[in-house]
Amino acid sequence: MASGESIVELARKYMGTKYVWGGAAPGGFDCSGLVQYVFGKNGVNLPRVTYDQINVGESVQPNKLRPGDLVFFDTDRKRSGPDHVGIYMGGGKFIHAPRPGAGVKVSSLSEGYYMDRWMGGRRVPGVSASAAAGDGEALEVAPKLDANELAETYGMSYSFFKSQPELWKMLNGAVEGQWTPEKFQAEIKNSNWWKKNGSTARKAQMMAKTDPATYKATMEAARVSAQQMAVKAGAVLSQKNADTLAKNMVTFGWNEAQVGNFLGQYIKFAENKTLGGIAGMAAKEIRKTANDLGVAVTDQSILNNAQYLVRGLTSMEKIQGSLRQQAAGLYPAFAEQIGAGAGMQDLAAPYVQVLASELGLPETDIDVFSPKIKAAINRMGPDGKPAPLSLTEFTQMVRDDPAWRKTPAAANQAMAIGRQVLAGMGLVK
Template identity: 65%
Template sequence: MTSGADIANDARRYLGVQYVWGGTSPSGFDCSGLVAYVYGQRGIQLPRTSYNQIQVGASVSPDKLRPGDLVFFDTDRKQAGADHVGIYIGGGKFIHAARTGQPVKISSLADSYYMDRWMGGRRVPGVSASPDPNPTAGEVTPTLDAHELAETYGMSYAFFKSQPELYKMLKSAVAGQWSPDRFQAEVKNSNWWKKNSDTARQAQVLQRTDPATYKAQMEAARVAARKLAVQAGAVLSDKATERLAKGMVWFGWEDAQINNYLGQYIRFQDNEVLGGMAGQIAQAIKSEAYKNGVAVTKQSILNNAQYVVRGLTTMEKIQASMREQSAGLYPAFAEQIKAGADIQDLAQPYIQAVAQELGVPETDVSVYSPKVKTALSRVNAQGQPEAMPLTDFAQSLRNDPAWRRTQSAQDKVLGIGRQVLAQMGLGI
């Protein structure tokens, strides 16, 4: 393992090298190029840019910095994130390739420019923390007060800088040397505290204090969001996935809240089927509709699948609604339907009669077949619901032109003809 002191000493060798944008060698460095080169000479490979370098290693608070640690700053206010990096060498100072026109040099965290733009410190894996050779440097003591106080209050200076209301409060705390208890009381009385839940506050603090961990949590939430979407049958855009991930990380959404969100994105796929849980619900709805002789549209299936996923209704309620509809469509069987019987089962004798009399497969006949539906939903002469008697139903089928083309009809005609011939003494 390389010591942080060795990293700091290596960095000193390049003092005076001119800044070159995109430079990664002693002929010219930019800030992240210098860092990557110095660490690379010790066999430690780092990402090329500061935006990615800040994702490496563990977060280090300003008061815990040791030689060899990386220090990050947000110097371009137009873009969020770490756009400048240096190597801490102890005593509140760091080496960096500052900008065009300046050589690699040593600067101080005491500089208000860097203090105001501080984003965080990182300790790189493979580098041991060396003791600070000058931990009591006079120039550091006053300038780190705000950082130290922020850390004492369980947050970070970078986070306070991102919240104008809290930053103003922090400056007052530094000027007045408030006690932690007083500062916590002031924070809890702020609009920021009142408007954000505990999980939201924690996420915002983590985002600024330890961006690498925050990024990892968000990516894990995105992966989980995509998986949950597939399971639910939801089709999420990148933006919708991001909103769900943020809901999980920032607001601690539980299963019911996640499902309610996903239910809004239940969509038919290219083959007009639903996937995941929504697909299972859709099949259950279709099956229930078939058993109850109730017609359902594609839109109705989609809507109900969404509602079930979102927790706005249940399959039990959908089933009860369909039974109510079925009882209304087939009033002669209303009592049996309400007692739990399926109209498809109740219609079975009529279905068998159609299959037998008209010579069609029984699987081709259902309660939806016009003849069966008419017989089941009939009313009598007094206007009361009364299913057609089976004998009458069979006779009505024989009056159908289709019956005359059946084998049984032909056999019956042939039998009658033989009987007539026999009566005339012309039997064969």
């Protein structure tokens, strides 16, 4: 019969031995390799891998563990089942080969990481512990812990518990009642603090108390990131707003959509009515689309749409679609063409050319917004339906305007008519 204490004592001799995947000798161990080697040296043969070792012997509850028992954990959440094993030492501790880069070491079953991943304990046949308590075997429980120790074993600092009245009361109750790690964990997860705060918020609050230096550095990095995202979006953030955004990013783990929704509130015009970043590009596209469609848009409308775009409440496709609907309502005679993707500036181009030619104006000075153009393309017929002027009718309408008579075109036409009359009279050839 092998002694559990002798198994533990031998395992201690390999403290610090490097982790080697598949290692089962003093030159390097993996978790199950250490177990197999140490037990083998004590005359107890075990299977090689964790998945087989957990089938050896009988199950043991955490508060019934004794030196030489095996403890199993599920550390790889991608696969179900045990993938890590250690040797219980007594006093709530176990010795194991944890992972690459970390040598053989002693850990506590009370650590939050191992409590969360606990799978079970096994008592190996042929292994005994010291006789005690009159029953032939020592059945150990975790040692009595004070408040500081209990807080630290759960991965939280004593100061953090003191900052949370609900958890502080719970910690004192756990010390007084010497709760098992499982009960302590269950009570924390049932607290209002746990339920009201997501995983990211809990970690941030704990970091602020347990590792203030890291928390400060994390917050500073978040502030820099917040300002960079603000510039990209075109938002103008005060230092206070930047701090608020950084805190939300760290505390709540805000994603890109949540950050955008926050930044959209701070999209503002510069003095020259321009916007920067994504908002500025959106504003330019909105203005261009509106102009192409012959729709007048206000600065406030452009600002509102740019804000909604950054906040993720709309898209450029939706904005352009809305402008196209407005254009169809403004120019009912061309609604079908507008719906098919045409722009009113293009549709009105023939009228622009006539007006420019007749009045001797540059075409760049005339567009669909010009009163004469708008009147011609939006004329209604006797039946009340849209009936745009033909180009011939439009030309005559322009010439009927008193302003036309003062143009070179009018003078040339008068000269041509006069020449025709004189030619008819035989006075000129």
